[in-house]
Amino acid sequence: MRNQRIASAILWMAALAVSPALLAQTAPPTSAGGNVLPSKDHVDLSGNWGYGIGVNYIPNGGDAKLGPPADKVPYQPWARDKFLSERPMTGPNATFNKTTDPQMLYCDPVGTPRVWTWPGKYRFLQTPEAVYIIYEFGMTWRVVWLNRPHSDDPDPTWWGESVGKYEGNDTLVIDTIGFNGKTWIDMAGRPQTEKGHLIERIRRVDADTLEITLTIDDPGAYTQTWTYGPKTVKNLKTGFSKAQLICDVRGNQYFDDVVEKPTLPATPSK
């Protein structure tokens, strides 16, 4: 038995010596969650995190139920009017009747920061060049390129262009520009424009806790920058669901027709 072990060790060392390719394929260190960790100098974000961090992204001290100006969101006049004209399906002004929510109506990509309102789990896949964030809800994902500047003139896109860097040994900071202005920043219907600039700070407090803080800077719609959070999410231990939740326009329409529309208050006939 002992001789077998020695022989095995010698063969293994010989293989490594003659084949640099084998060395290159040696697995990098992994965390308990299975993520590939490029170094130990930064935060390990492995875990099954969840759920959403709220429906209304308003400044601390604001009152979402009372709406503007009590919500303390620094709207430009057009953005306030647009927000007030929206018909969201969740939040204090929820209505099923003729919603204007582009995500619910058309299954438009949810984008960020609205994605953090969703009640699903998410995982961070950390690689040397990027962090991939994988969202269970909607079966969607995004990429955060590490340690590189933004493009000079990024194409306007649903998710924008995200670059990131690690800060200290507990935080990932994500900086996103290049939005297409077609998404809402939250579930309640606050607008986002092509001038949007979002900072997301993901801080690992301990093994079971993350803090997510959003800094919303969008001079196309708001007069000042504000911060939402920090909001705590937990390591849920269990992995993604075996079932799938994907937005599907026909499924939404069927549900609204069969279940929701019959619950609407009767409209007086004219």
Add this chain to the structure above:
Amino acid sequence: MKDKLVRLFLISSIFLTVTIPAVAHHGNAGYEQEKVTILKGTVTEFEWNNPHGQIHFDVTDDKGEVVHWISECGPPLRLVEVGWTRKTLKPGDVVTFYLKVAKNGTPRAILQKMILPDGTVLENRA
């Protein structure tokens, strides 16, 4: 029998303490917020769908008339976490439903929990 009851109680207690995500596909403004209505009905169809499942069931009212109800439940993504499958309900099952019913009186509801024919308690998860 006593063991079964104790087990049921424990299972129910666990379900009641599970943290349920606050945000779903939509709000629930069209439904009673506080009052829970208990109805015993016969399942006619169970749709294991996104964005929500739908349970169709018939309830015989006080006048002997059959009322067809539709209750929404969570999406499969959430329900599998609390023990549901697409075969959880089948036509003919007699089930006790705990519901938040539509404010406008139509037979529509959001499920809170249900008791299956074998006594199993299943919570809804939105």
